[in-house]
Amino acid sequence: MQTKVLLNVEDMPRQWYNLAADLPSPLQPPLGPGGIPIKPEMLAPVFPMNIIEQEVSTQRWIDIPQEVLEVLWKWRPSPLQRACALEKALGTPAKIFFKNESVSPPGSHKPNTAVAQAWYNKQFGIKRITTETGAGQWGSALAFACSLLGLECKVFMVRISFDQKPFRKLMMETWGAKCVASPSTETNAGREILAKHPDTPGSLGIAISEAVEAAVTDGTGSTRYSLGSVLNHVMLHQTIIGLEAKKQLAKIGIVKPDVVIACAGGGSNFAGIAFPFVNDKINGAEIDIIPVEPTSCPTMTRGPFVYDHGDAAKMTPLLPMHSLGHDFIPPPIHAGGLRYHGIAPLVSQSIIEGLVTPRAIDQIECYEAAVLFARVEGIIPAPETSHAIAAVMQEAKKAKEEGKEKVILFNFSGHGLMDLTGYDRFFQGKLTNYALPASEMGNAIKELDGLPRPKVVRTGKW
Numbered sequence: 001m002q003t004k005v006l007l008n009v010e011d012m013p014r015q016w017y018n019l020a021a022d023l024p025s026p027l028q029p030p031l032g033p034g035g036i037p038i039k040p041e042m043l044a045p046v047f048p049m050n051i052i053e054q055e056v057s058t059q060r061w062i063d064i065p066q067e068v069l070e071v072l073w074k075w076r077p078s079p080l081q082r083a084c085a086l087e088k089a090l091g092t093p094a095k096i097f098f099k100n101e102s103v104s105p106p107g108s109h110k111p112n113t114a115v116a117q118a119w120y121n122k123q124f125g126i127k128r129i130t131t132e133t134g135a136g137q138w139g140s141a142l143a144f145a146c147s148l149l150g151l152e153c154k155v156f157m158v159r160i161s162f163d164q165k166p167f168r169k170l171m172m173e174t175w176g177a178k179c180v181a182s183p184s185t186e187t188n189a190g191r192e193i194l195a196k197h198p199d200t201p202g203s204l205g206i207a208i209s210e211a212v213e214a215a216v217t218d219g220t221g222s223t224r225y226s227l228g229s230v231l232n233h234v235m236l237h238q239t240i241i242g243l244e245a246k247k248q249l250a251k252i253g254i255v256k257p258d259v260v261i262a263c264a265g266g267g268s269n270f271a272g273i274a275f276p277f278v279n280d281k282i283n284g285a286e287i288d289i290i291p292v293e294p295t296s297c298p299t300m301t302r303g304p305f306v307y308d309h310g311d312a313a314k315m316t317p318l319l320p321m322h323s324l325g326h327d328f329i330p331p332p333i334h335a336g337g338l339r340y341h342g343i344a345p346l347v348s349q350s351i352i353e354g355l356v357t358p359r360a361i362d363q364i365e366c367y368e369a370a371v372l373f374a375r376v377e378g379i380i381p382a383p384e385t386s387h388a389i390a391a392v393m394q395e396a397k398k399a400k401e402e403g404k405e406k407v408i409l410f411n412f413s414g415h416g417l418m419d420l421t422g423y424d425r426f427f428q429g430k431l432t433n434y435a436l437p438a439s440e441m442g443n444a445i446k447e448l449d450g451l452p453r454p455k456v457v458r459t460g461k462w
Ligand SMILES: *Cc1c(COP(=O)(O)O)cnc(C)c1O
Pocket: 108, 109, 110, 137, 138, 228, 229, 230, 263, 264, 265, 266, 267, 268, 269, 270, 337, 338, 382, 384, 385, 413, 414, 415
């Protein structure tokens, strides 16, 4: 039985797919101060213009620059693997396939956009990129990309992760990036917080504020900021995953999957595997497409569709998205990459249309799924990825009950070799499930009362 489908380098997709071209109702614009739609030029101090153009583009196919392809070739096309041993363990008639994004040097899907973003910045004459990182996956992906393309990289890493995860920091430093704990003394935002709360563990919101400030205050004009998820251009760069998967499935005679699954924090690895199939669904294909989130941070399944800021410091424009409120601080579950209050606007609009159907799963079910996967398939999943695997198991069991030989495709977004403390706590029985109480959810959302509301536009076709 063929358990691995490889694609030749010559067959790798040469264009990214832009869902904004095909959504049945267009995205509503990001809003600036006073609720006025942002003009692209307003973002110019933060992002290079070529990336801003991609952010607002509605062109369906966008060429991948040759030099970006050449870097991606170091690990792409990623293999499409069949989880035969997992199928057997579950006794399911379903065929389970996954795109193995853990084979990239930093160990996740994130370098797909980090490489593209570094290249566009370089093309625009930028010398240095700043960013924030929570658990360290995005920081290490950007450090890797900047190193290969010859750019400086500065990462503000949330203090508590900086102290608890020294290996991610060492990866960044090995790739030549500078990594400081946030809040730091290097920015006004950081100094102000430290003056008030010298012992703060930091937060992603504070780190974003520091990274943006460090970019826009560089007097030489040669520094920009970079974001690893949520924005349209990030979703675009990740679609190479789903486009490759389509070609790989076709190679073994599978016309379409019945179910497509990925975990979703800001939404990028989900968008990456799913958007090419969302396009098929818009054109009539029957596919269940499922983004999976933790019950402790139920942005898509329980958050309202609102205009909200991307960060706690309200430095970013207002984005139309499902959100738990920019002040929402999720419980400290181990899937750090899924602890985000919002979700990509392109994913939100797909949810509203009924093109994708989100699901929330508890962390213990996720760890059980991850451990079974590791024991039969051999790869240790990232805690984020375990959410996708738990949903795959739910779908595989359903296929067994229905006696259907369904094709399930999921995104194996990354390995968990830097996140073994979560496994340790699971084995010691120290993990708890944490479904968010409705009372706690209300508070951060109330903050949004005075802000404009996006329209809920649904064609009713799905
Ligand atoms: C960052 C990360 C995620 C979550 O981010 P998305 O933008 O939603 O993809 C998921 N899995 C892994 C391995 C990650 O590093």
